[in-house]
Amino acid sequence: MSAVTLRNIEKNFGPDAKVINGVDLSIEAGEFVVFVGPSGSGKSTLLRMIAGLESQSDGDILIGDLLANDVPASKRGIAMVFQSYALYPHMTVYDNMAFALRMAGTPKKEVQQRVERSAAILQITHLLDRKPKTLSGGQRQRVAIGRAIVREPQVFLFDEPLSNLDAALRQDMRVELSKLHQELGATMIYVTHDQVEAMTLASRIVVFDAGLVQQVGTPVALYENPSNLFVAGFLGAPKMNLLQGTLAAASSTMAEVVLPGVGSVRVAVDATRSAPGDAVTLGIRPEHLQLSAGHDGSADNTLAARVDLIEYLGDHLLAYTSITGIKNGLCAKLAGHATPLRTGDTARVHLPPAQCLLFDAAGAAYPRIQ
């Protein structure tokens, strides 16, 4: 296994088409790093540059100690699993898995041993004589992973490998990938736009937007302490509730935010870098909102609301509320499978100060006080 280091990577597809804007990133050997971001954020392009399928316009890529800028893809010690599996349709599973080894001139006996060993790990030994068109989606996925494993690479790259599978199979494969990472201990870089995959698989997540790294950290760190509005809004389903307001007062432990037409809310952050009167955005995740029946909205950090819709989702439910003065209303995630609240009821929404986040006008988060 090798570390991967990216130094000031840039990629232009033309004078006005800059897709990667200077990415610096260090991935430790044996880490499982997940790149997430919306379509067009540059995550797949960056993965292809690490693979050697695209060249960077500027910057350096190091794989272990090897400066890989001009090293051909096949010499980088990297294997890649593609979104469409990219299995060679005219070859059997065995030949698909053996192809890279044969290209490298590996002795026939060793090829056989390595293919059989990889097939055994993935439990696809019985498929070795079959052509890809006779396999199910899950089996093809295993073969694609097997084709990567057989090369015994330093780094595995995965480009949205589960996106063509149905929900149940995707969950199974997710678990298998995690186990595979533990078993092989190899460095893995995984691109997805699926937050669940990112949160469950990653030892660290890298969030991309507009060709820039927005934040790097563990799944919990990114979820609990997003560094900016983009990360806060991107991670989490349902999305974080965001309310526009004005900073009324700030100390090193608490900030008071005025929500126009609603009232003021206290937030446990250090907002001393801003001055009263500055525009801010208050954020709170749906599961942190406390919703209860009643009319009184005058209590501390509590707003009067009306329940617009309740969605039952088995182990939890979502309540969509509207609040006079707030444009999009608030979404609350409630544990359990029942609530006394009904559509049209008036309710109280409590925003615990310690669970609220606050972002300045540029979108950068204020440090939380916990």
Added chain:
Amino acid sequence: MTKSTMRSRGLDLLTWAIVLVSLLPIAWMLLSSLRNYSDIAAGEQLSTSVELRWQNYRDIWVNVDFFNYFKNSLIVCGLTTLISTACAVCAAYALARFRFRGSNAFSLSITVTQVIPGMLFFLPLYMLYRNLGQSYGLVMLDTYHGLVFLYVALFTPASIWIMRGFFVSIPRELEDAAVMDGCSRFGAFVRIVLPISAPGIIATATFVFLLAWDELFFAWVLTSTSDVQTIPVGIRLFISQFQHRYDLMMAAGAVSTLPVLFAFFAGQRYFIKGLAAGAVKG
């Protein structure tokens, strides 16, 4: 009978009617090829009292040097198919995979060549061929290579479009995977893309062979001796100023259809697949 069953039966009937209408000229040709000259002149193709004249099929080889025309057609069409398909495969791959300066203009120019009627350039072409021989010693008239060169130029553009559709339908990730596995770009083309494209290549080759086999107009203009004349010209020669040997002409037509039928049925599966490639998202 439900409405949908009636509709289905109606469509079946319509299909059979179209098939019958399409096969009628072929049946007529086969019937005529087994009649003698005077029976055909009397319009007695369908008469059951007339004896079948199988010797027509012998006479075209004995009385006329039909074997020679057959051989010429095989040489010209074989070479045309080989060269045109090879050129089309390379050009189509470049158009399907690479963006380069002038690629759009090149694609457009390929389309434009297909809408220019051959009548417009047969005279300049004939003069060009004659001048190449007279002025530069490069004999193009009455030669295999003269015909092959023209046919390659005529049929390659359409072949490029067929092959391009096929290459576009092959996921680019397959080539990326091959590159990751140690192939060069050219190696990925040879080891992965070409084997996968075999149906398209067979379809294109069949298409070119059929077009070249049937071509009469330019073969008639550019050849004047039986040493290089192809079957369509040979068949045409059964009609002379004083005698129209429709019996032999029909027998020769029937025989000349055999390689075409063979080529089509051998490549039929690929032919339809090749023409439809890229039409739907697979």
